Every structure is written in C-alpha cells, then in structure tokens.
Amino acid sequence: MGFRKPATFAVMCTGMFVVLLDVTIVNVALPSIGRGTGVTHVADLQWVIGAYQLTLAGLLLFGGALAERYGHRRILTTGFVIFGLASVACALAPGLWTLVAARAVQGTGAALLLPATLAVVIRLYTRREEHARAVCAWAVVTSLSLPAGPVLGGLLVELLGWPWIFWINVPVVVLVVAGTAYLVVESAPEPRPLDVTGAVLGTAALALVAFTVIETGRLGAWPPVFLLPAALALAAGIAFVLTERHRAHPVLPVSLLSRRPIAVSTIVAAGMNFGINGVIILFSIFLQVVGGHTPIESGLALLPLFVPLVLLPAHAARTAARRGPEPVMLAGLVLLVAGFAPLLALRADSGYGALVVGMTLIGAGAGLLTPAIVALAMTAAPPAGEGLTSALNTSARQAGGVLGVAALGAIAGDPARPAAFVSGVHDAAIVAGAVYLGAALLTLVTRSETAGPFTAPRLR
Template identity: 40%
Template sequence: MRNWWPLVAVCLGAFMLLVDVTIVVVALPVLGPDLGASFTDLQWVVDAYAVALAALLMVTGTLADRFGRRRAYLAGLTVFAMASLACGLAPNAAVLNAARVVQGVGAAAMFASTMALLQLAYRGRDRAIAFGVWGAVTGAAAATGPILGGLLTEHLSWRAIFLVNLPISVAAAVLAVGVLAESRDPAARRIDVPGAVGFTAGAATLTYGLIRAGTHGWTATGTLAWFAAAAVALAAFVVVERRRRHPMLDLGLLRRASFVGVLVAAALVSAAAFGYTVYTSLWLQTTLDLGAVGAGLALLPMSGAAFVTSAVTARRLVGADPRLTVCVGLVLVGVGALTQSPLSAGSSWPSVLPGLLLAGVGVGVILPNLSAAAMAAAPVERSGMAAAALNTARQLGFALGVAALGTVFAHRLAPDPLTDRAATAAALSEALLAAGCVGLAGAGVVALLMRGGTTHPGAPAPRHRAPDAPGRSGHPLTDAR
C-alpha cells in the first residue's frame, strides 16, 4: 500500500479542485437569497473560479517546472484551502466571488503539477495504473459534484461545500510532504508575465461582457466597452506572444488547423454540455421545488453517462479517426440539448432525462480522444504546452458557456421571477436550444478544421520540431478526462 500513497496525495487534490467546478451549481438557489446575490452575482460564483483556473493553467505550469512541482502543489493546496475558508465565511456575494478567484489560482497551481508528480513517482506498469486511477478519479469528480453539493447544502449549509475542503486539503498536504518527491526542469522556460496578464485580462473581460449583456443588453455602452477591452487585451496577448522568446503559448501551434480544431472542440463541448446546468438547477429548485439533493440527482444522469461511456469506449476507440469521434460526440451533445428544450409550465424533471443521458454519452465519446488528438496534432516537444492549452480551452469554454447561455436565459426570463413556472421553463428552453445549436454547429466547424490534420489517437505522434521555435520545451500538464 505504501507505494500508492503518492497517488492518493495527488488524487485528493485533483478530486477536490475539479469537484469545486460543479459543486456550487446546486447551491446557487440557496446561497443567492442568503447573501442577497443578484443573478449576475450567481453567474460569477461559477465563472470566477473557472476563469481563474483556465487563465492561469499555463503560467502555473511554468512556475511548477521552474521552482518545483511538489512546491507548486503544496502552495496551490495552501492557497486553495485559505480561499475555501474565505468562501465559507463570506458575508456577501462580492467577498465570495473574490475568494472564488483566489480558489481558482490555487487550483491552477495544483492542477498544473499533478501529471509531473505522478510521472516521477511511478514507472512501468505502476505508472499506467496510476494514470488510470487518476483519470477515473477526475471523471468521478464531475459526476459527484452536484450530488455532494446537494447533500451538503440541504443537510448542513451551502457554506459547507467550501469548508469541507479544509480537512481534505490538510490531509493532502500532509501526505504530499511525506510521500511526494521534488522535481524541477533544469531547462524550464522563463515565466511569461506579459502573456499571462494579457490572456487573463482578455478571458475575464470577455466573460464579464457576456454576463453584463444578459442584464444590460448587447448594445449597451457598458457592454460594448467590456467587449472592446477584451478585444484589446487578446490582441495585446497575440502581439506579446509573437515577440517573446519563451512565450506562454507558441502561436505556431495555432497555424495547425487540426490543433485549433481540438481546442475548439474542447471549448464547445464544455460550453454546450455543461453551460446550461446552472440554469437547469435553478429551474429544478426554484420552480419544481426539488431541493438541492433532488437537483443533484436530476443532473447526475449526464455526468454518470459520460463517466460510463468514457470507461467503456476509451480502449475500443483507440485507432479510430479522432475527427469522427469528436464530431459524433459534439452532435450527440447538441442533440441532447435540443431534446431537453421543449419545456413548458407543466414539464417536470423527467422531461430533461433523455437529453441529459444523450449529452452525457456524447461527452463520454469526446473526452478520452481529445488529449490523444491534441498530442497527435502538435510537435512532440510541444506536448506539455498542447496539454495545457487543451485544459485551458475546456475550462474557459465552461466559463464562457455559463456566461453566454445565462445571457439567453436572463433575457427570456426578464421581467418574470424564477418562481414563474412558465417563464422559467421558456427561459431554460431557449438556453437549451442555443446550447444545442452550438453543439451541432461546432461539429461542422471541427470537421473542417481537423480534416486530415491528425493521426489516429493510437498512433505515435510525429516527431518534428516547430520551425519557428527551435529548442523550446513545453511544461508537462495534466489533462482531465
């Protein structure tokens, strides 16, 4: 058993940080009135964490390589635990959302170092087993988040969903100090501070603009100003990355249509499959009176179907054309959302069950193939950077999906309250319709981008170097299944 303690230490942190992406979904209808939070505040409870996690994954990976993977993991655990305490004690929505940002910073440091820690701790068959267990744990995190959130919220308090992180963080830190070895990359790249600032500013302002559009309108001066700020920040990021000797993201990768297709697929599956679950939870609890546990159980079929499908098909799809599996998965996600969309005042939770199952199957088909497709589409010396970009796209896609679909939901709902069954059902229906269209349109876009540009996931990646970036090395970063 002693041999597996490093795996336990890493999996505790990974499970905790991934659960916190979705655990708050079922708590929103309870914490909202308790803190006097607006609809926009509730969106930020989800997105503040997701944006910080997405924006900082690549830069924290570089920090981990440079200063030590175990040190980065422990620092991330400490920051995450303290921010969780602040979340649990938050007196208002502003403090809660600020603490969620800090939580995301800690989560990024943890997430960026897990793969390298397991890589160092195990060899041969043990390494394969460790990565398999880690993948199962990360998949289980997505499946159990809403259920854990429902149980803690309904039987204790919404604050418990954050405070429960404290003993888990302590246990993970004690284990990490005792069983994890330290490692660094002697050739680690320099930290790309300007690139990190530009990308973070672009992601945050774009998300804020989308959320603001839901309450103030798309053509409002303030909304357009935030979109303009996002455009400027992202343009600055591109300019900076083109001139940096050691960029956070080698823009040469984006000249590979197949790699861009993988990133687009990662973002769209997160947006189309999970972006509407926040509003489904609001409908389940505020209009159907299911309670937090009931909402968690009602949402379980999608994550459960994704977990089972991923486990069953992962080996069977080795060697399959990644373009086919990713596009089929996106179609299933889109059709699943569309299947849920015909809602009315008389609809109940079984109305969304078939669509949730179908979307879950689509997610389970896509996710095991995305990392392999990304590795096949990128040069071998850029594998760490490619994995970081993939994870960033997934988390950012979720954040933008929550924001964009929230705009649709809020626009259709206003000025009716959430307790109006007909109005809430109609608002959720339009959000689901939009998500379905995103999934189906995304399948077409990805099919064009990935056309002939990747090898099969089971085939070895081509060993060639990026012509415009000789000698640089990407940092190892885990990929959530």
C-alpha cells in the same frame, strides 16, 4: 519505496479530485447561496461559478510554468495552501461579492496545483505500462469528481448549509499538504523566464468577455456602456496573441495552434464545456427555483447527465485508438445536439421526466467527446510536448465553461419569472446546439484533410 509510490499517487489524486469537485459542487448550492446572501438575479450568482473557472482557465498554463521553474512540490504546496485558505474565506463570506472574490483566489490556487499534481504522477511512473495504467486511473478519478459534485453538494447544503461545500475542502487540504511534504521529492528547477504579461493579458481578456456577456444578459439589451469592456476585451485578446508570438517562452506557444489537429481539438474542447457547463447551471436553477426540488433532490436528479461521463470515456478512448478520434468526436457532437433538442419543449410546469432524456444524451455525448478531443490533439503533439498540449486542452475547456455559464445564463435570464426563464432556456438550447453543429462541421473538415490511420500518442 513500495509504499511511497501508491501513497503519493493517492495523495495527488485526492488533491486533484477536490479541485475538480469545486467546479460542479457549487451548482446545486446557487439558489441557497442566493437566499443566504439576499441575491436573486442569476447574473450575480453566475459569478460564483465563473470567478473560479475564470482564474483556473486563465492561469493554468502559467501555473505549469511556475512549477517547472520553482519545483513541483513547492508550487503544489503553495497552490493547496492558497486553495485551502480561500475555501475558508468562501465559507465565512458575509456577502455575495466577498464570496466571488474568494472564489477567484480559490481558482488561482487550483491553477497552481493542478498542473503540478499531474507532473508528479508523470515523474512517478516512467515505465510505459505503469504510465498508461496511471493515466487511466487518473482519468477515472477525474470523471468521478463530476457526479460527486452535485450529489455531495446537495447533501451538504440540505443538511448543514451552503458554507459546508467549502468547509469540506479544509481537512482534505490539510491531509494533502501533509502527504505532499512527506512523500513528494522536489523536482529539479528549470530556470526560464516567466511570461507574466501573457498570463495577465489572457486572463483579463477572458474576464472582460465574461463580464460583458453576463451584464448584457442582466439588462436584456446591448447598452452603449458595455462598448468599453467589449473593446477592452478585444484589445487584451489581440495584445495577448501578439505578445505570445514574440516571446521566447510564452505561456501559450502559438506555434502549437498552427498544428491543425491541436487547433481543432482546442476549439471543440472549449465548445464542449461551453454548452455543458452552461446547461448544468440552468438545470440546477430549473429544478430548485422553478420545479421546487430540494438541493439533494436536485443533485440526484443531475446523475443522468454525469453517469455517462464516468462510464463512457474508457470505451471511447479504445474506439478512438482503433478507428481514429474524429468518428468518435462526431458521434459525441451528434449526441450533444440531440440532447439539447428536448429542451425546446420544456415548459415551466414540466416534470423531471422532461429533462431525463436530454441530460442522458448530453452526458453520453460528452463522455464520447472528452477522450476523443485529447486523442486528436496528441496525434500532433510535438516531442516531449504532450504535457503542454494536454494543459492547453484543459485550459480551453475551462475557458469554454466560463463563457458558457456567462452566455447561457444571460440568455435564460431571471428564474423568478418562470415563463420567461423557460423561454430563455429554449434560446440557450438553440445557441448551444449551433455551437455543437459548428464543431461537428469543423471536425468533418479536419477528418477529410487528415484522413489516414490513427497513431496512438507516445507515452513518456
């Protein structure tokens, strides 16, 4: 038993790491993917990132419900098999849209396995002290996947070619599936109705919004033809809310969002990834297409953005526990606004130094904000509802990332025209800064209404 517990934890962390790695590893590969598939327009390349995050965001809560109903080990293994097979399909994709389709399937596998890995860890460590240490270690591994993505992606693209950012998943998945089969004890299934309709409507609404934004950005205008997908997105969103309000077991309990701290943390979480995920793709394209850097140089150049995301969350979590999450959230949001400001001075002939200050401030802001928004949500989590509240926060971040990649990429436009692209980056920075200013105002209002001593979330 002494061996099984740490070994199981290591297997779960490894699986979670590779899933989150695929959120960022693709960014530095986009120019190479474009050259390899004969596609140059950024609106098309955005779908390589967006398709993965879209299905991950849309189906994450549904994946957790599936694991509760059919058993964590069964759904975990199924998710990894889907993820692994889709990785092979990505590596062998003959064209861009085949790759995009495979990425959507890959995201579906990730949505199945990600909640199950955390559930296995929670079952593994039931004592309060063990649970706290395990969650901290889990958070560290999560953070490490962020800087590892661009660096490893740049190295693989430059030495072996872009398909290897997907081939590398295959041996890891084989090891994790074998480890899961040997180490993880199946959980007792909990028979409950599945909200398939809610999962489909929520994912469809998100996909239609992303499609409308990306394709509008491609044409640089709002053509009447996009009134249809925009109307369908609105209809799907309304139907999703109405469906969830009347379901006995909804994929998204709307009652959670009636708790103000949870609602605010969900909105701010989506806003955080809206700007960060959107600007990562802009930085990657600027460095390679406009600046002429190699993939590995670009991956290393992004480290000032990601290193603070690894170093600051532990400190931010301790500060939030002492002083409350809202001050830490405000500090993070102020840094994010300050980080986007230097992009307004960016030019097509600017060197790498023009990006460093902005990247460092953006990374620092996100490093403070990430644990603080989770802490705020947990102050209002219902009894035994911490897992669902955390999953809601994660889903909001992924959904915000999808919309950020779509919106900021559409605003920036085609990097084949460097001057116009940089002008678009200026506009994208203004939009992202406005989102963070709005989030800061929302946090201020929440703080004034909920002022008082902070109670640390209960650990199960």
